[in-house]
Structure formats: C-alpha cells, structure tokens
Amino acid sequence: xxxxxxxxxxxxxxxxxxxxxxxxxxxxxxxxxxxxxxxxxxxxxxxxxxxxxxxxxxxxxxxxxxxxxxxxxxxxxxxxxxxxxxxxxxxxxxxxxxxxxxxxxxxxxxxxxxxxxxxxxxxxxxxxxxxxxxxxxxxxxxxxxxxxxxxxxxxxxxxxxxxxxxxxxxxxxxxxxxxxxxxxxxxxxxxxxxxxxxxxxxxxxxxxxxxxxxxxxxxxxxxxxxxxxxxxxxxxxxxxxxx
Amino acid sequence: xxxxxxxxxxxxxxxxxxxxxxxxxxxxxxxxxxxxxxxxxxxxxxxxxxxxxxxxxxxxxxxxxxxxxxxxxxxxxxxxxxxxxxxxxxxxxxxxxxxxxxxxxxxxxxxxxxxxxxxxxxxxxxxxxxxxxxxxxxxxxxxxxxxxxxxxxxxxxxxxxxxxxxxxxxxxxxxxxxxxxxxxxx
Amino acid sequence: xxxxxxxxxxxxxxxxxxxxxxxxxxxxxxxxxxxxxxxxxxxxxxxxxxxxxxxxxxxxxxxxxxxxxxxxxxxxxxxxxxxxxxxxxxxxxxxxxxxxxxxxxxxxxxxxxxxxxxxxxxxxxxxxxxxxxxxxxxxxxxxxxxxxxxxxxxxxxxxxxxxxxxxxxxxxxxxxxxxxxxxxxxxxxxxxxxxxxxxxxxxxxxxxxxxxxxxxxxxxxxxxxxxxxxxxxxxxxxxxxxxxxxxxxxxxxxxxxxxxxxxxxxxxxxxxxxxxxxxxxxxxxxxxxxxxxxxxxxxxxxxxxxxxxxxxxxxxxxxxxxxxxxxxxxxxxxxxxxxxxxxxxxxxxxxxxxxxxxxxxxxxxxxxxxxxxxxxxxxxxxxxxxxxxxxxxxxxxx
Numbered sequence: 001x002x003x004x005x006x007x008x009x010x011x012x013x014x015x016x017x018x019x020x021x022x023x024x025x026x027x028x029x030x031x032x033x034x035x036x037x038x039x040x041x042x043x044x045x046x047x048x049x050x051x052x053x054x055x056x057x058x059x060x061x062x063x064x065x066x067x068x069x070x071x072x073x074x075x076x077x078x079x080x081x082x083x084x085x086x087x088x089x090x091x092x093x094x095x096x097x098x099x100x101x102x103x104x105x106x107x108x109x110x111x112x113x114x115x116x117x118x119x120x121x122x123x124x125x126x127x128x129x130x131x132x133x134x135x136x137x138x139x140x141x142x143x144x145x146x147x148x149x150x151x152x153x154x155x156x157x158x159x160x161x162x163x164x165x166x167x168x169x170x171x172x173x174x175x176x177x178x179x180x181x182x183x184x185x186x187x188x189x190x191x192x193x194x195x196x197x198x199x200x201x202x203x204x205x206x207x208x209x210x211x212x213x214x215x216x217x218x219x220x221x222x223x224x225x226x227x228x229x230x231x232x233x234x235x236x237x238x239x240x241x242x243x
Numbered sequence: 244x245x246x247x248x249x250x251x252x253x254x255x256x257x258x259x260x261x262x263x264x265x266x267x268x269x270x271x272x273x274x275x276x277x278x279x280x281x282x283x284x285x286x287x288x289x290x291x292x293x294x295x296x297x298x299x300x301x302x303x304x305x306x307x308x309x310x311x312x313x314x315x316x317x318x319x320x321x322x323x324x325x326x327x328x329x330x331x332x333x334x335x336x337x338x339x340x341x342x343x344x345x346x347x348x349x350x351x352x353x354x355x356x357x358x359x360x361x362x363x364x365x366x367x368x369x370x371x372x373x374x375x376x377x378x379x380x381x382x383x384x385x386x387x388x389x390x391x392x393x394x395x396x397x398x399x400x401x402x403x404x405x406x407x408x409x410x411x412x413x414x415x416x417x418x419x420x421x422x423x424x425x426x427x428x429x
Numbered sequence: 430x431x432x433x434x435x436x437x438x439x440x441x442x443x444x445x446x447x448x449x450x451x452x453x454x455x456x457x458x459x460x461x462x463x464x465x466x467x468x469x470x471x472x473x474x475x476x477x478x479x480x481x482x483x484x485x486x487x488x489x490x491x492x493x494x495x496x497x498x499x500x501x502x503x504x505x506x507x508x509x510x511x512x513x514x515x516x517x518x519x520x521x522x523x524x525x526x527x528x529x530x531x532x533x534x535x536x537x538x539x540x541x542x543x544x545x546x547x548x549x550x551x552x553x554x555x556x557x558x559x560x561x562x563x564x565x566x567x568x569x570x571x572x573x574x575x576x577x578x579x580x581x582x583x584x585x586x587x588x589x590x591x592x593x594x595x596x597x598x599x600x601x602x603x604x605x606x607x608x609x610x611x612x613x614x615x616x617x618x619x620x621x622x623x624x625x626x627x628x629x630x631x632x633x634x635x636x637x638x639x640x641x642x643x644x645x646x647x648x649x650x651x652x653x654x655x656x657x658x659x660x661x662x663x664x665x666x667x668x669x670x671x672x673x674x675x676x677x678x679x680x681x682x683x684x685x686x687x688x689x690x691x692x693x694x695x696x697x698x699x700x701x702x703x704x705x706x707x708x709x710x711x712x713x714x715x716x717x718x719x720x721x722x723x724x725x726x727x728x729x730x731x732x733x734x735x736x737x738x739x740x741x742x743x744x745x746x747x748x749x750x751x752x753x754x755x756x757x758x759x760x761x762x763x764x765x766x767x768x769x770x771x772x773x774x775x776x777x778x779x780x781x782x783x784x785x786x787x788x789x790x791x792x793x794x795x796x797x798x799x800x801x802x803x804x805x806x807x808x809x810x811x812x813x814x815x816x817x818x819x820x821x822x823x824x825x826x827x
Contacts, residue, residue, distance in 0.1 A: 165520075
C-alpha cells in the first residue's frame, strides 16, 4: 500500500459520487484546526503516506430511503420497532433534567420498552430536549446521521417549535424542523414525565401505522436540510454525511 | 473597611468610593494603578479570595468599565475595584499571575467585549462560541434580535384572542393602533 | 512474584520533560493519543467536553471546552424589563433554579431600596424553598458519585426521593422544575394545608435513605479503592484557584456564606458546616453526605420555627411593570449546593437592567481546577474527579 496517494483517490470518489461538490469549497473557507490539516504520517511498514483527517473515506454517499417491506412482514417489523425504542442518551438542553425521573421506578419508561443507550449506533430514537445552541446542533447532526435507519426524533419543549423564550438569542436556533426532521412534538416548559410518556405512546401509534417516515424525508430533501444547516454552522469541518 | 480605604486613598488616588451596608465597597482607580492596587489588597490587607472579573459597557460615555471583585475570608467583606478603559480597541494589563483562575475570565472577556490582555495564556481561543465572525457579542451596539431574525428563521407574531382587539379589527380595520406603552420601550 | 506483576514499569515511553519542567508534547511522534471526552457521554455532568492528550493510560494534558449550552442570557436580560427577567434567568442553572430567583429578587430590592420591607413570613418561606432546592440537588449529587463507579442503585433511590420533594414543590408553587416562587417583594403564596405533615413523611423516608447510602458508599471496599487518595486538592489551592463550597470544606477550609455573611433568617438557625481534611474524592462525598443530613435537619428547624401567619409580600412596592430603578450596582451571593453563587447587577436609571453577570461556582472548578487536577492521572479516574467537583455546565456559559 505504499505510494498510494489517498487524496487522489478521494478526489476521484468525490467526482464520481453524488457528493455535494460545495463541500470541497466549504472546506477551504472554514476554520481548520492544526490537527485537522493534511499531514504526512509514517505507516507501520516505514513508508510515508498523506492523510487528510477531515474526509471520511467512505462518506461519498448521500443517505438513501428505506423502502418498507410488504404486508405482514412490515407490520411485524413495525411492531418490533415500536415496542423497543432505544433512545440515545444525549442530554442536549434543559429538558434533560426530566429524563432521570422518567427512567426510575416512579414514571417507569422501561415497561414500554424505552432504554437509554450511550452510542448512536445502537439507538433508534433521539430526544432533543429543548433549545439547541449552534455548537450543539453540529454534534446533534453528526449523532443523528450516525444512527441507523429507521430513526425517529422527539422534540421536547417549546424551544424546538418556535424558539421559546430564547427567540432573540444569537446562539440558539428557532425552528428545529428546518434543520432536522421531527416526528413528535411534546409541548411544555418543561414537559412533565407523564407528557413524555404520552409522547412515546403517540410515537408508537405512528410507527405501527407506518407513518413515522421522517428519516426518509431527510434523505429525500437532503440538499435542502444541508443548505439550512451550513448556513448557520460556519465552521463545517466534517464530512457532509456522517454515517 | 472604611479604615483600609482611608489609608490608601492618597496613594492610589481613589475616586467614587461607595460603601454599602452589607459589607461591600466599590472604588474607582485609574488604569495604571489598578493591578498594583489589586496586588496590594491581596498581599497586605488579606483579600485573598478572588470572586469574579466582569465588564460593563457604558456606550454613552464611550467607556468600558472593568471590575475586579475581591473577598476577604477573615474580615468577611467584598471590595470591587472598577477601572475605566477606552472603548475603541481596548487593552488592559493582564493579572493572570495573581490568581490561577483569572486567565479564564480574560479569555471570556476577550470574546465577549473585545478587550485584549496581552500575555495571558490561551487568550485568543474561543470560549463559548464556535465559528463566530461577527463583532463581540456583549457590546451594546450588537443587536441580537436583528441577528436572530436574519440568521435563524424568524418567529411569527403572537395571535391574540382578546375581544377588544378582535372588535377593533372588525369595526375599524384601517386605523393605526396606538397602544399604551411605556415611553422608553424600545 | 515480580514475574507476575511488573512493579517497576518501563517509563521510557512516557512523556519527557522539557528544560523548564513543562511536558514536551509532540503530537506527530506517535507517542500520544488525543481523545475527546465529548458532550455525548454518560459520565460527563451535563454538556461539557474535555479534550485529553494521552500517553498510554496517563493523561498528559487536558483542556475543557464549554459553550454547548450557551444561550446568551446576559444579553437577553438586558433586553427585558426587570420583572420579565425572572422567567428568563431561572433557566441559567438547571439543577437548582430557586437560587437564581432569589438573587434577582434581592438585587432589584436592594437597588430600589425596598429590601427592608420584605416581611418576616416571606423570608422564612424563601429560606424554606432554598433549602428544599438544595435538598433535591443533593439527592441527585450524593449517590451520583457512586453512579460513576457503576453502583447505580443509589441513583435510583435518590431520584425517586427527589421526585417526592418535587411533588412538595408542585403543591407549593405549581410546577416541578421551574417555580418562579420568589418575586421582588416577597413570595407568591403561603404553605397549603397539611404541607408540613406531608413534608415530614417525606423526610422520614430520606432519613432511611441516608442510612442505606452510608452502607452503600462508605462501608464499601470498591468505592474506597477508587476514591481514597485520588483527586486530592491541597489546602493551598483553595485560595490560589478560588475554590468554594464543598470542595473547599473537604480540604479543611471552612467557608460557608450562610455563616460568614448571613442572609434571610440563617442567623436564627443552629447548624455547623461539616469539614474534612484529606481533600480527596472520598472526603468530598463524605462532606456532601453530612450536608444532606444537615439540610434535612434545617428544613425541620425552619418548619418548626416559622411563624403561623403573616404577610407574604411587601405592601409599598410600586407597580413592577412600570418600575425604574436608579443607577447603582450590587453583588448578591448565597450558598447553593455547590458553593458560593453570586450575581453582579448594574442598573442605570431606565426600566431595563444594564448588566447582569452571574458567577457560578463551576466557573473555576470545571476549567482551571479540572485541567490542573487531571494531569498525571489515569483515564479511568476522569469521571470520578469531574463528578466529585460537582460541575454544572449551564452556569459556566450561561
């Protein structure tokens, strides 16, 4: 594998795939940290290879839609997905103070099949608890895109609907569904744990009816969502699609 | 409290001494003698606990006011040392050698108000904002509502079900609304 | 025996010191790994990131990154009227919201001159709600330390009991988490009927919990092995770094705002802040457990000594919607569950505040102190250290 110019391979891949070509220009304009620049590294066999840490070498793809199966199989799969919703344990804002009461025996959510998982690779629901500052939005997008499809988003609180009481802040976003697709909104400030359980019930109904399809909508309108996200996140130093 | 201030009044040319009854005092010092006075209070008068460093923007006087708030654990009182610096390209002598947490405050003030502290470690790193290209966000001429409306999607206005408003819109739709607001509401 | 255990490990691959005693970190030399203990992590308190540089298992350099919860509070409060700042400012510290209410109420009262008009019943009620807020913060914090070593049963007990206290808050104020009970001039309402009886039942369950937690944490060899002698704060650092609260008291420096500068009715209550001398994680957990016992005792004292009836609001306050406060500044402070919590408030004669600056105790603990404490420690001890300092990110970046 010596004398393999990985950068050339990447640029070939970029030209061939449906990758957003604006990514390459974006890379030049953004805020690149010293450890993210291209550098030369000594490989274990002694040769020197060039490495570009930002380009994830397999990320030339865009997200794809997951077509549902037919008939009884899809009903069975929907039942299985609805009865075991594993939530990513990322407390993004104020609302995460009502998540521990949800998981303890008083408002037990485990009896509905809801668990908290530490990594996005093993979860299929994401609770966005409240406001999102721009810095957290970048990490949330990365985590959301790393979750395997089908995936659902529950938006907690009034800050995700229209900005809440931080509507005039320079650092929080106003409307979450312009940046990420939302399945269920749970209103309140803060919503009680019973309201969260009602939200989970509604999500289960939607899944069993086959209507929780927002992850597919994200794949269909990917360019639009990406343009909105890149407009506010100015230091975009990660691949366009983080799977 | 009063004795300490009387003792050093002549040496540091203190102005605007204000002593509040719950053991607080605020004094104003010139920019050159400020760090000197803070060091003196720490070493000789027992104000060994540093509480916070803050800044206020007095845009109408074209000045920024820095505040060093010190606390004495034995005497159980606070003293606030105020320094006025100019608003255009502000700089101030660094105090990070006195206490070990001051470099954080200086880093935050540089991002929020634009005050430069030459020599402070890691002062040009971001503190709370990433990818910020606009002016320092805590200055009074930064309009956060306008920025939020332009960058993030604006929030639609509130809908009211108040009967007086409904009847007014129905019977007199063309007349301008003169609501009874405060005179100084911007 | 020495073939089984390597008693003198080869330190030549560990970082070398430069000429001035500083570590010589060269990231391209393949001796160091940079790891980001980021916001999405079950062991981090809240939404904070620590960027670690590791050499093997040992941390060589640590940098704290905050700002994931930044909402620009201080800028927002400048755009609102004095009384509109209340719901906005409560959300600055999510773990114990009543402390912010008290600070803003007191600052506006002091600056407008009405602080002597707050009636006595209102002061007792304010102290009661502050102590209840402290209790629910401690019920999450004391077993939380065991939770970092996977002794999760304490967290389940603690969160259940915290729910009972939140029920009492709901009776008193109407909401579980954000109460808006303390307003300029007094409080919003009296205690409902039967409140003291129900509170006493809850406190009995908490007494039971205290004994069981002691068995779980302090008589447990796993807990002791991972906490004794780790994360030590020497006594000299307390003034150098500005450490306040439990972290200072566990190193032998007895500082408590309720005793030094008494506010509300704390000079009529009988209590003594606990201290310890070693300053490691075990000592901090022990001091926090003692504070839990003390807080329960304080609530019992307040409910016993409180007057039966009284005014709850000052009667000569002006209409708060058309309020203008003359030019002035003040610094108000109180003792929250984590340490000295203060607010610097400046007004300029108009109907909106000029500057509100909050000083949370985690400002120094999470950035300057943590970066110093994590050097030359094992990666496995990062969470234990961070949780034992009780850092709460929302109050750092407001």
